[in-house]
Structure formats: C-alpha cells, structure tokens
Amino acid sequence: MLLRLRVSLPDRPGVLGQVARAFGVMGADILQVTVLERESGRAVDDFTVSWSAIFSAAELSERISVVPGVRVEAAWPTRELPGANPDYDLLGHIATDPTRAVLTLVDAVPDLISAEWAVALDAVTGEVMHGSWQAPEVVPAAKFTAIRPTVHSEGTLHLASVPVDDVHLVVARREGPAFHRAELDRVARLVDVVSVLAHAGAQRA
Structure with missing residues (x-):
C-alpha cells in the first residue's frame, strides 16, 4: 500500500538520512519526499512510502519518531503515485x-x-x-x-x-x-x- 507521512524534523545535515534509515529498518520504501516548509530551524516534509503494512501506520510513526527531534504529525493512505505527473x-x-x-x-x-x-x-x-x-x-x-x-x-x-x-x-x-x-x-x-x-x-x- 501507499502511505503518506507528514514529518517535522530539525533542519540540519544528517537528520534526513537518519529518518530515511529508520524507514528502511521498518521495511518502508521511500518513493518521494516533498518539502512543505523550512523555517525556524525545522522542516516539515511529506514522505510517500511503499508499505507492506506488517506494522500499523501508528507503529511506523512511533518508530520514526524515535529519531531525536523528529515528530510524525500524521500518517494516512494516499493514491498519489510518485512520478506520475x-x-x-x-x-x-x-x-x-x-x-x-x-x-x-x-x-x-x-x-x-x-x-x-x-x-x-x-x-x-x-x-x-x-x-x-x-x-x-x-x-x-x-x-x-x-x-x-x-x-x-x-x-x-x-x-x-x-x-x-x-x-x-x-x-x-x-x-x-x-x-x-x-x-x-x-x-x-x-x-x-x-x-x-x-x-x-x-x-x-
């Protein structure tokens, strides 16, 4: 299934890589990252991931939030196919x-x-x-x-x-x-x- 997660994270080098690794550990394949805002030292990004649903979306969000300074604001199903224009x-x-x-x-x-x-x-x-x-x-x-x-x-x-x-x-x-x-x-x-x-x-x- 396709899942979208809205993630608030510190806007500094290395954090995005940590989030990407956390997704990988959970078995979620990142298909697209959309930057919604960058201000006051933080960024808000929407991640579109391919997700096998071994864990619930809530569990996935909880695991991603383990990365220091990272908050998952929401996770919800999406039908928007990355790269489909x-x-x-x-x-x-x-x-x-x-x-x-x-x-x-x-x-x-x-x-x-x-x-x-x-x-x-x-x-x-x-x-x-x-x-x-x-x-x-x-x-x-x-x-x-x-x-x-x-x-x-x-x-x-x-x-x-x-x-x-x-x-x-x-x-x-x-x-x-x-x-x-x-x-x-x-x-x-x-x-x-x-x-x-x-x-x-x-x-x-």
Whole structure:
C-alpha cells in the first residue's frame, strides 16, 4: 500500500538520512519526499512510502519518531503515485475538453493532494454542482465563500476552499492532517491554470 507521512524534523545535515534509515529498518520504501516548509530551524516534509503494512501506520510513526527531534504529525493512505505527473495529465484533459473544466478538476484534485473528496459549490446558491466519488450531497456552503483560498477544520474533517470563477472548489480530507499552506497554494495555482484554459476554450467555441 501507499502511505503518506507528514514529518517535522530539525533542519540540519544528517537528520534526513537518519529518518530515511529508520524507514528502511521498518521495511518502508521511500518513493518521494516533498518539502512543505523550512523555517525556524525545522522542516516539515511529506514522505510517500511503499508499505507492506506488517506494522500499523501508528507503529511506523512511533518508530520514526524515535529519531531525536523528529515528530510524525500524521500518517494516512494516499493514491498519489510518485512520478506520475497527475497535474499535467489533468491539464491535458482540460485542454482537450475545456467545457468540462470544473467537472474534471473536481474529479481529479483529491488524488493530487491525498484528499478523499471534492465538490464544486455554486457561489450564489451554495448548492453542490458536482462532486467527486465519496463526496456528500450537501456541504455547508457558508464556510467556503471566501474570495481567497482558505482552510477550515471541523474535528477530524479538514477542508480547503478555492474560488473558481462563479464556483468554489472544496476539497476534504479526514484521514490525515489539516491542509498545509503549501498544499493550498498548489491547488490555487492549479485552479488559476484551469480557469485560463476554460476561458480560452470558451472563446474558441
């Protein structure tokens, strides 16, 4: 199975190597490391690992946290395949059929940031215009009408909202941590490109 772990660690030489060795001892094969932030002498990295699940994710996290100064903030399943370039695939699909830009974006974005579902909300009525697999039929729209990208948590349910023209893209994650600002920025940039492609397609039509 593929597992993602969000790890906070001291930002100094040698620590990343210690973490990598700890993963290896546990039988986890590191497929990708994404640096989310580096500040105040610490870094926050997302590790995507191939995991045989001999131990539970909690046990794996506990063993990795044995490395001095290292904290595993969360561990959760992911469907994002390292090296698959899903962002480019998404943009290619949208360029082929820009009339379905928002629908295609909603269906694809959960896998891009290891989330569980996404919906497009009508900016005026708050109704769900389209939902990905596992998405609920009703989402509390009032919390997601900000004019800028935002994040929100309700207990273990973490949500990110990004305005897209006359709709709001809402992405949800329950198995895992709150959305990091780097993840929100990634979605916002992707939405900007999708919007440009959709408008260009409408003009050609």
